[in-house]
Amino acid sequence: MQLLFLPPYAPNLNLIERFWKYFKKIVLYNRYFExxxxxxxxxxxxxxxxxxxxxxxxxxxxxNFAIVGE
Structure with a gap:
């Protein structure tokens, strides 16, 4: 196991954040539910x-993201 440093707020590096953003785009954006x-x-x-x-x-x-500083 290798620990990776993540900045305090890095939603683009967190896979679940990307998933939820896509979910909201597909299911929730510009929609009204009765x-x-x-x-x-x-x-x-x-x-x-x-x-x-x-x-x-x-x-x-x-x-698939760039690692800077190595």
Missing amino acids: SFADFKAACENFFRHPNQYRGDLRSLLTE
């Missing part, structure tokens, strides 16, 4: 069909 049930259904639909977003998620959830 009820909580509609909101819940939209969220569940996203997680039930991950293959629909496979290409985007594969490119977003990589640790």
Whole structure:
């Protein structure tokens, strides 16, 4: 195991932050839900069909970033 230094706030280096940003873009942005049930259904639909977003998620959830200072 190797420990990596991360700055105090580095959302672009944290994979879960990238995932949630994409999730909000697909499910929440520019949408109005009449009820909580509609909101819940939209969220569940996203997680039930991950293959629909496979290409985007594969490119977003990589640790393909430059390491400076080595």
